[in-house]
Amino acid sequence: MAAQKPKNLQEWFEQNVFALMFGTALAVSVASIVEIVPLFYLDNTYEHTAKDESGNLKSPELLWDRGEKRLFYKDEAGNWASDWKAGDGVRPFTPLELAGKDIYMREHCMYCHSQMIRPFRDERERYGHYSLGTESIYDHPFQWGSKRTGPDLARVGGKFSNEWHYMHLMRPQALVPESVMPAYPWLAENSIENDFFNTKRDMKARLEAMRLMGVPYTQEDIDNANEHIKGYTEMDAIIAYMQVLGTMVKLDDNKVYRE
Amino acid sequence: MDTVVKPQYNDGVVKAFTLAAIVFLVLGTFFGTYAASELAWPFLNFDTAEITFGRLRVIHTNTVIYAFGGNVLMATAFYIVQRTNGRPLYSNKLAWVQFFAFQAGLLLAVITLALGMSQAKEYHELEWPLDIAVALVWVLFTFNFTMTIAERDKQKVPHIYVANWFFFGLLIMVTYLWVLNALSVPVSLFRSYSLFSGVQDAMIQWWWGHNAVGFFLTAGFLGIMYYFVPKQAQRPIYSYRLSVIHFWSLMFGYVWLGAHHLQYTALPDWVGSLGAVISLAMIIPSWGGALNGMLTLSGAWDRLRTDYILRFLIMSLAFYAMSTFEGPVMAAKSVNALSHYTDWTIGHVHSGALGWVAMVSIGAVYHMTMKLWKTEMYSMSLINFHFWLATIGTVFYIVAMWVSGIMQGLMWRAYDDYGTLAYTFAESVAAMHPYYVMRAIGGILFTAGAAVMLYNMIMTIRMANARQTQLAHA
Numbered sequence: 001m002a003a004q005k006p007k008n009l010q011e012w013f014e015q016n017v018f019a020l021m022f023g024t025a026l027a028v029s030v031a032s033i034v035e036i037v038p039l040f041y042l043d044n045t046y047e048h049t050a051k052d053e054s055g056n057l058k059s060p061e062l063l064w065d066r067g068e069k070r071l072f073y074k075d076e077a078g079n080w081a082s083d084w085k086a087g088d089g090v091r092p093f094t095p096l097e098l099a100g101k102d103i104y105m106r107e108h109c110m111y112c113h114s115q116m117i118r119p120f121r122d123e124r125e126r127y128g129h130y131s132l133g134t135e136s137i138y139d140h141p142f143q144w145g146s147k148r149t150g151p152d153l154a155r156v157g158g159k160f161s162n163e164w165h166y167m168h169l170m171r172p173q174a175l176v177p178e179s180v181m182p183a184y185p186w187l188a189e190n191s192i193e194n195d196f197f198n199t200k201r202d203m204k205a206r207l208e209a210m211r212l213m214g215v216p217y218t219q220e221d222i223d224n225a226n227e228h229i230k231g232y233t234e235m236d237a238i239i240a241y242m243q244v245l246g247t248m249v250k251l252d253d254n255k256v257y258r259e
Numbered sequence: 260m261d262t263v264v265k266p267q268y269n270d271g272v273v274k275a276f277t278l279a280a281i282v283f284l285v286l287g288t289f290f291g292t293y294a295a296s297e298l299a300w301p302f303l304n305f306d307t308a309e310i311t312f313g314r315l316r317v318i319h320t321n322t323v324i325y326a327f328g329g330n331v332l333m334a335t336a337f338y339i340v341q342r343t344n345g346r347p348l349y350s351n352k353l354a355w356v357q358f359f360a361f362q363a364g365l366l367l368a369v370i371t372l373a374l375g376m377s378q379a380k381e382y383h384e385l386e387w388p389l390d391i392a393v394a395l396v397w398v399l400f401t402f403n404f405t406m407t408i409a410e411r412d413k414q415k416v417p418h419i420y421v422a423n424w425f426f427f428g429l430l431i432m433v434t435y436l437w438v439l440n441a442l443s444v445p446v447s448l449f450r451s452y453s454l455f456s457g458v459q460d461a462m463i464q465w466w467w468g469h470n471a472v473g474f475f476l477t478a479g480f481l482g483i484m485y486y487f488v489p490k491q492a493q494r495p496i497y498s499y500r501l502s503v504i505h506f507w508s509l510m511f512g513y514v515w516l517g518a519h520h521l522q523y524t525a526l527p528d529w530v531g532s533l534g535a536v537i538s539l540a541m542i543i544p545s546w547g548g549a550l551n552g553m554l555t556l557s558g559a560w561d562r563l564r565t566d567y568i569l570r571f572l573i574m575s576l577a578f579y580a581m582s583t584f585e586g587p588v589m590a591a592k593s594v595n596a597l598s599h600y601t602d603w604t605i606g607h608v609h610s611g612a613l614g615w616v617a618m619v620s621i622g623a624v625y626h627m628t629m630k631l632w633k634t635e636m637y638s639m640s641l642i643n644f645h646f647w648l649a650t651i652g653t654v655f656y657i658v659a660m661w662v663s664g665i666m667q668g669l670m671w672r673a674y675d676d677y678g679t680l681a682y683t684f685a686e687s688v689a690a691m692h693p694y695y696v697m698r699a700i701g702g703i704l705f706t707a708g709a710a711v712m713l714y715n716m717i718m719t720i721r722m723a724n725a726r727q728t729q730l731a732h733a
Contacts, residue, residue, distance in 0.1 A: 010503060011418075013419075013424075014418045014419050015413070015417055015418060015419070017405055017408045017409045017419060018405075018409070020419060020424065020427055021405065021427060021431060024424075024427050024428055024431050024432075024510055025431050025435075027507060027510040027511045028428070028431065028432045028435065028510055028511070028514050029435075029514075030511065030514070031511075031512075031514035031515040031537075032435075032466065032514055034515075034533075035462065035466065035515065035517070035518055035530055035533065035534070036459070036462055036463060036466060039458060039459050039462055039527070039530070040459060042527070044527060045458050045459070045527060046457070046458065102450065104379075105377060105378075105379035106375035106376075106377060106379075107311065107313045107314070107375065108313035108314060108316065108317055108377065108379065108384075109313065110379065111312075111313055111316055111317070111381075112312070112313070114600055116524045116525065118523040118524065118596070118599075119523060120523070120596065120672070122671060122672040122673075122674075122680060123671075125679075125680055126671070126680060126684070131524070131525055132525055133457055133458040133525035133526070134457075135525075136456065136457040136458070136461075136525070137456055137457045138456060138457075139456050139457055139460070140452040140453045140454070140455070140456045140460070141378065141379060141380050141452065141453035141455070141456070141460050141464070142453075142456060142457055142458075142460040142461045142464070143379070144461055144521075144524060144525075145600075146381060146520065146599075146600070146604065147600055147601075147604065147605070148600040148601070148667075149298065149688075150684070150688075151684045172301075173301070176685050177685075178685040178686070178688045178689040179301070179685065179688065180297075180298050180299075180301045180688060180691075180695075181301065182297070182301060182304035182306075182311040182312050182313070183304065183306050184308075184311075185306055186306075186308050195447065195449065195450070196374065196375075196376065196449045199447065199449075202446065202447065205446045205447065206446045206450075206452070208446075209444040209445075209446045209452055210452065212444060213444060213452070213454060213456070215456075258525070258528075259528065
C-alpha cells in the first residue's frame with residue numbers, strides 16, 4: 001500500500017510523526033494550563049491575599065508584619081532571641097529551623113507524616129485548626145505529605161517539650177510502645193554545621209537561594225545565617241523545626257478563612 | 260531485485276534492556292518487601308540510616324518505577340518501533356549510550372538516595388545533577404525513537420502503528436512533567452530547593468505525581484499491550500476505532516487528574532473538584548482500552564488454558580480495569596475524605612503497579628525473550644508457577660491494604676458515646692499490625708516470583724547460547 005493523501009486529521013497524525021508529536025503535545029497541555037496557571041495570579045489562592053466583595057484584604061494579619069523587627073539576634077546574655085512571637089503571623093524559617101527542615105527532608109519524614117489538616121471535626125480535635133495555604137508560602141518545597149502512617153505534624157509545635165522530642169527520636173517505642181517509627185540516634189551525633197561528605201552546610205547560600213525565590217530575608221539575616229547554627233546538632237535543628245510548625249498564626253475559630 | 264529481505268534489527272541493545280529490567284524487578288520488589296517488613300517489625304531498621312524506612316521506601320519506588328519500569332519501556336519501545344516500522348533503529352550507537360548512561364544513573368540514584376540526598380518531592384527525589392542527567396537520557400531516547408519512525412519507508416509502512424502513539428504520549432509528557440516539576444535553585448552539589456512553594460508547589464507536584472502514573476506507568480505500558488496482546492494471541496486488535504478514542508481521550512483527560520490528590524487541602528476547591536469530575540469521566544476511556552485488549556481474544560479464549568504468557572497479559576488487563584475503576588471512586592470527594600492519608604492509597608497504587616504494570620511487562624518480556632534469543636523458554640511450568648506467585652502475592656497485598664486503609668480511616672473519625680474521639684492515633688497504628696504482616700507476605704510471594712523469572716530467563720539464554728555454539732561447530 002502506497003502512501004496516500006491523508007483524508008482526515010487522524011490520518012495526518014498517523015502518517016506524519018512530527019504532526020503526531022505536535023498534536024499530542026497540544027492535547028496534554030490544556031489541563032496543565034487551565035489548572036496550574038491561574039494559581040499564580042488568582043488572589044484567593046492564598047488566604048492572606050484573598051479579598052472580600054469590596055476589595056479589602058480579608059486576613060492580612062496572617063503574615064508577619066516585620067517592619068524593622070529582627071527575625072533572630074543575639075541578646076546581651078549571648079543567647080539567640082527574636083522579635084517575632086508565636087502567633088505574630090507567618091514568617092520565614094530561622095536558619096536553624098531551615099537546617100532542621102533539611103534533615104526532615106533527608107529522612108523523608110513526610111512519607112509518613114502529613115502537614116496538612118483537613119477541615120473535618122475529627123481532624124480538628126486530633127490536630128487543631130485546618131491548615132491554611134498561607135502557612136506554607138515559604139515552604140520550598142511544600143511538605144504536606146500524602147500518607148499518615150504516623151500522625152499529622154502541621155501543628156505539632158509546642159505540644160511536646162524538646163526533651164520529649166529528643167527521647168522520642170532516639171527511641172520512639174520507649175515513649176509510644178505501639179509506634180512503628182524508626183529510631184534516629186545519628187541525629188544526636190552529627191553536627192548540623194556539616195553537610196554530606198563533611199562539607200560545610202552553607203546556610204548563607206540557602207537563605208540567599210530562598211531570597212531569590214521571594215522569601216523575605218534581609219541582608220542581615222543572610223550575613224548571620226551560618227553563625228545561627230553554630231554548635232548545634234542535627235537533633236537540635238529538627239526539633240527547632242518541629243517546634244515552630246503550626247505556631248506561626250493565631251487562628252480565629254469564628255472566622256472563615258477559606259470558602 | 261524483488262526478493263523480500265527481512266530487515267536486520269538492532270536486537271543487542273533490546274536484549275540488554277530486557278535483562279536489566281528483570282534484574283531490577285527482583286531488586287526493587289525485594290527493597291519494597293523489606294520496607295514493608297520494617298512497618299510490621301520496626302526492629303528491622305537496625306538503627307541504620309541508609310536502610311531506615313524513609314530512605315528505603317524511596318529506593319524501592321525509584322527502583323521499581325524508573326529502573327524496572329524504565330528499562331522495560333526502553334526495551335519494548337526499541338523492540339516494537341523496529342518491528343512496526345520494518346527497519347533497524349535510527350542509531351544503534353546512541354541506543355547503547357542510552358543504555359549505559361541510564362544504568363549508571365540508576366546505580367547513582369540508589370546510592371545517593373541511601374545517603375539521603377533528596378529534593379523531597381514524591382516520586383521525584385533525585386537531586387539536581389542526577390535529575391538533569393536523567394532528563395538528557397530521556398531526550399536521547401525520544402530523539403532515537405522519533406527518528407526511527409520518521410526515517411521509515413513510507414511506501415511500505417504509510418501508517419504509524421497504534422502502539423507507537425502511546426509511546427509518544429509517554430515520551431513527550433514525561434519530558435514536560437519532569438522538567439517543570441524539577442525546576443529548583445541549587446545551593447550545593449547535594450541540595451536544591453524547589454522553585455515553587457506552598458499551594459503552587461503542591462499542585463505542580465501532583466500534576467507531576469499523577470501523570471507519572473498516567474503516562475510513565477500507563478501510556479507506555481498500553482503501548483506494550485497494543486503490540487504484545489495481539490502478537491501473543493495471534494489476532495488483530497479488536498477495534499482500531501476504539502484505540503483512536505482510547506489514545507486521544509487518555510492524552511487529553513489524564514492530565515486533569517492530579518488535583519484529586521489534594522482534595523480538602525489548602526488547594527482552592529475549584530481545582531480539586533475539577534480533578535474529581537474528570538477522574539470520574541476517565542473510567543470510560545480506560546475501560547474502553549481494557550476491553551479493546553481483552554476482546555482481541557474473542558474466539559480464542561481457550562488459549563488461556565495453555566498459554567501462560569497470555570495469562571499474564573490478560574490478568575494485567577483485568578487489574579488495569581479494576582484499578583481504573585477504583586481510582587475514580589477514590590477521587591470522589593466523600594470517598595477521598597475517608598481514603599486519603601490511609602493505606603488504601605498504597606493498595607490502589609500496588610493493584611496498578613503489581614497487577615497491571617508488572618504483569619503486562621512480565622508477559623511482554625517472556626514473549627520478547629523467546630523472539631530475541633530465538634528459542635523456547637527453558638521451562639514453561641516455571642512460568643505458570645510464576646503466574647500464580649505473582650497473582651496470589653498481588654491479591655494478598657491489595658486485600659491487606661483495603662482492610663487496613665478503610666479501618667484506619669474509620670478509626671480516625673470514630674466517636675464514642677460521650678462525643679469524644681474513640682481511638683488515639685497509637686491505637687490505630689497497633690491495629691494495623693496484622694495487615695502489615697499480611698502485606699509483607701504478599702511482597703515475599705511477588706518477589707519470589709520475580710526471582711523464578713530471572714532464573715528461568717538465565718537458563719533460557721544459556722540454553723540458546725549453547726545451541727548456537729553447537730550449530731557453529733557443526
